[in-house]
Amino acid sequence: MHYTISKPEKNIDGKITIPSSKSISNRVQIINALSYSFEPIKNLSTCDDSKVMQEVLFSNTNVFDVGHAGTSMRFLTAYLSKILGEWTLTGSDRMKERPISVLVDALNSLGAQISYLEKEGYPPLKVLGSNITGKEVELAGNTSSQYISALLLIAPTLENGLRIKLQGKVVSRSYIDMTLKIMEEFGIQSEFKGNEIYVAKQPYKVMPYTVEADWSGASYWYAFMALAPKGKLYLDGLRKNSFQGDSGLVEVFEKLGVKTNFSKKGMYIEQTNEVCKKLVFDFIDMPDLAQTFAVVAALKNIPFHFKGLETLKIKETNRIAALIDELAKLGYVLYEPQEGELAWDGEKKDESDEIIIETYHDHRMAMAFAPIAMVRPEIKIADPMVVNKSYPNFWKQLQEVGFLINQG
Numbered sequence: 001m002h003y004t005i006s007k008p009e010k011n012i013d014g015k016i017t018i019p020s021s022k023s024i025s026n027r028v029q030i031i032n033a034l035s036y037s038f039e040p041i042k043n044l045s046t047c048d049d050s051k052v053m054q055e056v057l058f059s060n061t062n063v064f065d066v067g068h069a070g071t072s073m074r075f076l077t078a079y080l081s082k083i084l085g086e087w088t089l090t091g092s093d094r095m096k097e098r099p100i101s102v103l104v105d106a107l108n109s110l111g112a113q114i115s116y117l118e119k120e121g122y123p124p125l126k127v128l129g130s131n132i133t134g135k136e137v138e139l140a141g142n143t144s145s146q147y148i149s150a151l152l153l154i155a156p157t158l159e160n161g162l163r164i165k166l167q168g169k170v171v172s173r174s175y176i177d178m179t180l181k182i183m184e185e186f187g188i189q190s191e192f193k194g195n196e197i198y199v200a201k202q203p204y205k206v207m208p209y210t211v212e213a214d215w216s217g218a219s220y221w222y223a224f225m226a227l228a229p230k231g232k233l234y235l236d237g238l239r240k241n242s243f244q245g246d247s248g249l250v251e252v253f254e255k256l257g258v259k260t261n262f263s264k265k266g267m268y269i270e271q272t273n274e275v276c277k278k279l280v281f282d283f284i285d286m287p288d289l290a291q292t293f294a295v296v297a298a299l300k301n302i303p304f305h306f307k308g309l310e311t312l313k314i315k316e317t318n319r320i321a322a323l324i325d326e327l328a329k330l331g332y333v334l335y336e337p338q339e340g341e342l343a344w345d346g347e348k349k350d351e352s353d354e355i356i357i358e359t360y361h362d363h364r365m366a367m368a369f370a371p372i373a374m375v376r377p378e379i380k381i382a383d384p385m386v387v388n389k390s391y392p393n394f395w396k397q398l399q400e401v402g403f404l405i406n407q408g
């Protein structure tokens with residue numbers, strides 16, 4: 001099944017309520033579980049990745065399937081390793097290809113008992129929950145920050161606290177900062193100096209919490225605006241001084257002709273028509289935005305050179321390959337100058353005859369390519385329901401601002 005999307009006859013105008021952040025939702029759910037809190041989490045995300053976390057935490061079985069949810073897989077591995085019992089943690093076929101040995105080794109070195117049920121280094125896992133007594137761990141920071149966030153979330157509940165020494169390059173550092181800031185809101189003091197993080201044993205404050213709107217999800221509306229001839233969109237719910245590294249998109253979109261305004265009536269975006277000649281950017285702290293920017297830059301005919309994409313090959317799909325293959329259908333010749341990079345020098349070839357954008361079980365492929373509807377008579381997106389992973393209302397909201405969506 002695919003959707004065929006075409007743009008509204010009039011300029012896009014209106015207000016979009018940006019959904020809640022899945023990253024924040026999943027951190028807060030783990031914190032509530034660790035502190036046995038039933039205080040409400042307001043604006044909790046209703047996306048698949050967040051629902052699956054809730055299901056596991058409130059389940060009375062001991063076998064859990066988290067589907068495609070990376071944060072749920074990683075955070076629950078750490079959480080369950082200290083909850084007495086025998087647990088099986090599995091996921092989608094893709095999840096079984098996403099590495100987890102750095103986290104499992106770290107937890108086992110602290111005294112956890114986690115083993116592999118199929119392939120060494122990958123889910124599914126058998127977790128024998130027990131008391132974790134270790135107090136110091138060294139782990140590589142270059143694969144996924146989610147391993148570090150997973151350890152940090154349980155750190156204040158460990159009897160000796162936890163000192164984490166990160167080795168090598170640290171990817172997605174903004175997500176580690178996000179974890180520590182949310183923990184701080186729940187009363188946890190920590191120290192992050194150089195490549196060392198220390199969290200002493202201390203209680204999480206039991207309190208209600210309101211989750212911020214999702215800056216990663218907002219990026220797709222910026223993309224529509226960047227490709228639109230004119231228009232103005234109010235984006236509701238976003239915080240200017242957000243915990244989310246992806247809020248850094250505001251500056252990058254300025255280079256692509258989208259201006260962000262914070263007014264009394266709320267935040268809105270509009271065009272400036274001032275664009276850069278070439279977009280050179282390091283996405284090491286905003287990996288989830290690479291797809292949005294690759295599509296917008298190419299479709300605006302702005303050559304680009306992206307760096308810091310080392311983690312993209314182990315996400316929902318190999319996002320480097322997916323971008324190269326799907327933009328090639330529209331004639332854009334992208335290439336990988338070296339590992340962790342992606343570039344487009346302006347080279348074009350003939351388009352494919354019948355273009356349907358494959359999404360490879362990746363919500364961000366669907367949402368990043370949808371804005372192409374702004375500059376072509378239509379765009380076809382395969383398996384559109386993938387958006388449920390982080391943004392279940394995406395297509396509905398697109399229709400609300402006037403886009404036509406037909407099922408094919």
Ligand SMILES: O=C(O)C1=C[C@@H](OP(=O)(O)O)[C@@H](O)[C@H](O)C1
Nearest residue numbers: 023071144145146172175287311
């Ligand atoms: O901690 C988080 O909430 C996330 C961290 C990032 O993953 P990596 O640390 O694996 O890059 C990001 O890509 C993912 O969407 C969410």
Ligand SMILES: C=C(OP(=O)(O)O)C(=O)O
Nearest residue numbers: 068069070071288315316
């Ligand atoms: C990479 C992502 O998610 P996760 O790693 O949590 O599956 C994402 O949402 O882009």
